[in-house]
Amino acid sequence: MPMPSWRSAKAWMLPLVTLALIGGGSGRFSGQENFATQLWTTGTAVVFAVLIVDIGIGLQRKDFGLDLIAALAMGGAILFGEYLAGIVVALMFTGGQFLENFAQNRARREMTALLSRMPSRVARYEHGRIADVALSVVAPGDLILVRRGEVVPIDGIVAGGAAVLDESALIGESLPVRRKSGQAVMSGSTNAGDAFDLETTRTAVDSTYAGVIRLVEAAQRTKAPMVRLAARFGLAFLALTLTIAVAAWALTSDATRALAVIVAATPCPLILAVPVAIVSGISRCARRGILVKDGGALEALAAARTVLLDKTGTITDGRARLIEIKARGDLDPLEVLRLAASLDQSSPHVVAKALVTAARERGLLLDVPSDVRETPGSGLTGRVGGQNLMVGGWIFASTRIEDSDFRREIEAWIRRDGTVAVIVAIDGALAGAMLLGDQIRPEAGFVLRQLREAGVARIVLVTGDRADLAADVAALVGVDDVISEMKPEDKTSAVEKERARSYPVLMIGDGVNDAPALVAADIGIAMGARGAAASSEAADVVILVDRLDRVVDALRIARRSRRIALQSIYAGIGLSVAGMIAAAFGYLTPVQGALFQELIDVAVIVNALRALGPPIVFGMASPRLSNEELLALEAEHRALADVVDDIGTMADRIARLPWERAKDELERLDCCLRDRLLPHERRDEQVYDRLRRKYAAPDILAGMSRTHMEMQRQIHNLTVMRKTFESGTPTQAQLYEVQRLLHGLEAITRLHFAQEEEIYRSLEIE
Incomplete structure (x- = not known):
């Protein structure tokens, strides 16, 4: 039976301390002073012992501050017999730890989804048959079978026939690509067509996808830990507390006054108010479809000043959509679309699905096709409503339609960058063509303007697309800079370059190729509704709905939560300092100091809970739009x-x-x-x-x-x-x-x- 982890063992501290406080209180009210003392002492001692271990671990990492004040308060309470004060401090400390752990345990940054996406076994041809073998034993020159829907496990070249691949997760191209026999295929692509044979050119560990995984793991190792908000105040507050406590002891020779100062100084505004405000912000983000993985991520998001944006799937919709229809003069364009979509119902191809979606959005009633024959990745033929239909790409269609003025017009019309053309022929005659492309999200312009209003000083578009296509998008949405034709390692370098220019940096992406940059950035946001699992695992924040404007929501919630946390810190520390001074002059005993801290706790926690809801705006009682x-x-x-x-x-x-x-x-x-x-x-x-x-x-x-x-x-x-x-x-x-x-x-x-x-x-x- 496995031993419990140190983290899970610490999870029992809060219920233990709560029971000890309640049990001791019951014992005191019933006249059993010794029983109450033993329970309070035991509860305080357990937390004190765990805290000493944590402090030791922290000192090895050169990380100390808040825990030391709490340990001094609990240790002093036990030493000087102030057992009630000790258990109250222990309760406040473990409560803060519980809230912090709750935020962190919402999601752990592990590479499970990234690793599980890559198949561990492949179908390899051996002596005229197909054998299921481990990916690790595949060598360059082996011939393997990649089935429909599978992820290409290893770099290679298409061996015979053709392959239709979805490379959006790797290079950001939203439309499927066709690879002919002899053309190279990258691992990590998804087979969007029929099964094809692949001749491997590398081992699995040297392939493209494995390289992306190594980039992510390297970025995780080198990424500096986030400096938490409470820790920034901890050292200064610790120094002030010890100075006042030592001065009170030295000037009055009364150790109890020093203990009262330390108890009154127990940094509950930092231990409790910050986690409450941050967890409240995380909860509010969740209601908007935004998963924030831990409190540190929310704090880092609030400080972001530079934003790097991926293009495909982030600025753009990431899906092929119908842009325009051109039909022969005697035909209704919507009827051409209806017939093409009716036939395309039989195909799993992403472009076929886009045409079916476009037809249904326009309220067109589709017929059931018959005699359908598909050339994977090229086109289909079949019958719809008694007519012979052909739907496919230009290469597929050009050999099946006769030359005419309309054919030459269509051939010139479909030559547009960033689009894919679908040709339609009815009974052997060219009927028309449709252009599909990846469109910019309708909220993109608004989001970028709102990011600037929220305090973002610089916005950079980073993409694997060609420079001309990236420049067109950049000009439309209005970014400060654009970097194109990037590989995964290039995006990581861009993050480092922007960090040197302006700190901290926020990266937003959705593909496997974005995962290393999402980890390398100070804060990574993944568009997780349709994005790759790798990006969601690597990111600190995941947008669970297909809306870019949720990024603005996350940024505003994070900054408001941080602002509320700071308000609680300033108010709480100010009151704590007042209590410390009162204790130093003998106006507060240790127990009174602990109770005074409880009052401070209530005030700062109530204030911190404001982060759960939206800002209250006065003077706008008016009709609201649902x-x-x-x-x-x-x-x-x-x-x-x-x-x-x-x-x-x-x-x-x-x-x-x-x-x-x-x-x-x-x-x-x-x-x-x-x-x-x-x-x-x-x-x-x-x-x-x-x-x-x-x-x-x-x-x-x-x-x-x-x-x-x-x-x-x-x-x-x-x-x-x-x-x-x-x-x-x-x-x-x-x-x-x-x-x-x-x-x-x-x-x-x-x-x-x-x-x-x-x-x-x-x-x-x-």
């Missing part, structure tokens, strides 16, 4: 995506369609704008009115309201134009005016939706 209302408005934006798409599609097609059909579609679009878009904007305007009343600012959001007016004006103009065309066919100039109006309406609507989503997220309350 999170449900805000989320509903965001959901309406997603539901209106088909309407906004329709505006742009109509602008592209109106000049190419037969006029009778164009007139019908224009009328349908006009009705849709009036029946769906304008009612939504009127609901938004009601929200604006409530915000104006809340903040007593009639001009707040005036620009947003002006945009509502402009959208309504343009829709009215569209209606007027449409009605003028009822009597005859419009001229080319008139069609050009309609196109201009529609392009302008689409642009202003998309921009307005993005602005509103940022506003809605900034307004969410706890």
Whole structure:
């Protein structure tokens, strides 16, 4: 049977001391003085003995301060027979230890998830069969099988066929990549396609993923321990306490006065108030979907002045999303999307799933496909609704469609950096194409502005992406610097460089490649909702919901908790000093000093508990917006995506369609704008009115309201134009005016939706 650890043995101190205090009190009230004395002495002596061991361990690390004052108080109480004072001090000390351990035990920084993600056994080809062998015995040149969904265990090259890989956790690329036969594959990637053969080029210990693990472990070894808030005050307070105690003893020759000074000085504001404020802050973070692993992490977060941000999955959404659709002139783009998504229901590919999601967000009803055949990582063919369909990448599609002007138009249209194209053919004819990409989070701009308002002086974007793609994102969100094309070790170096420039440094990331930097930083925050397990294990703070704005919440809660803790420290130490002086002049006995400290404890703990709730703001009794209302408005934006798409599609097609059909579609679009878009904007305007009343600012959001007016004006103009065309066919100039109006309406609507989503997220309350 294993021996209990020193930490678990110490966990019994608080209940032991509590029972001793209660039992001794009962004995004294019943007249059993000796029994009370024995219980109080025993309880105090146990805590004193444990404390002496801790002090010895701390001295070896050159770490001492608060514990020494408590030990002096308990030892002096036993020596001079002040047993009640001793047990009260012991209770206060063990209570503070319990709170501190509670915060630390919420999550331990271990590498279990990081190590467990890598398979320990692999399927290796041996003499014409597949054998299950230990990863450690695989040598360069061996041929192994990587099944669908498995993590690539070792660096190698694709041997025959092709591999579709998700490398987002390693290099930050949100879209899957295709590796042909003979191309290199990094360990730590996930097989997002069918099983493939891999010829190993390294041993497991020399592979990419193992190197990341070594970087994390090295960063953990070299990371300096955090200096806790209470410890910063401990040494000065210890020196002051000993000075007053020694002076009282020397001037009066009364050792009891010295003991009374030490008891009155027992640093309960530091032992109790700081843990209470910090644990309260951790609890409040948890309610916002933020896991803070220990009190030291919250304290370090409060001091952050420089922020390093990963791009993919942090600034961006980290998922492929539909950006734009281009359909042949005689086809409805949404119908092209519906057919493609219907076929893609049969594929597990990440791009196929993105198309299915986009179709469902637009309320499209999908058919059940038949005769589906998939070329992994390339495309699919099958039948949907009686039509032969082909959906896939350009290389897959180009050999299956005939040359035409529309084909050449599509080939030029899909050449955009940072996107992936999906080609759709119906009955052998090119029907259209869709572009997908990783989009910037709607709250990204708001978050960066709020970080600066919260006291962050420098924000740096760090990414493994190409320099041009990183520069585009950096220009949009507004960072101070951008570092691109980075490997995991480069991100760690960037952290060290920023630390030399400005201390302390906060790193935010979500991938395996971010794990070393998360450990190396003074405080690491992992986007854990969809991020890699490695980053969550390596980080000090984990955001459990897929929202970047929770970083701002965490920073504000941490700084408020630290501010409240400091208030309690200053007030508590001030009162303790007053008690020490009173004890030095003989106005307080040791027991009275202990009780005086109890009163101080109550005051500072009540103050520290304020960190559990939000700040109290006076003078703002006004209508509040519920999170449900805000989320509903965001959901309406997603539901209106088909309407906004329709505006742009109509602008592209109106000049190419037969006029009778164009007139019908224009009328349908006009009705849709009036029946769906304008009612939504009127609901938004009601929200604006409530915000104006809340903040007593009639001009707040005036620009947003002006945009509502402009959208309504343009829709009215569209209606007027449409009605003028009822009597005859419009001229080319008139069609050009309609196109201009529609392009302008689409642009202003998309921009307005993005602005509103940022506003809605900034307004969410706890």
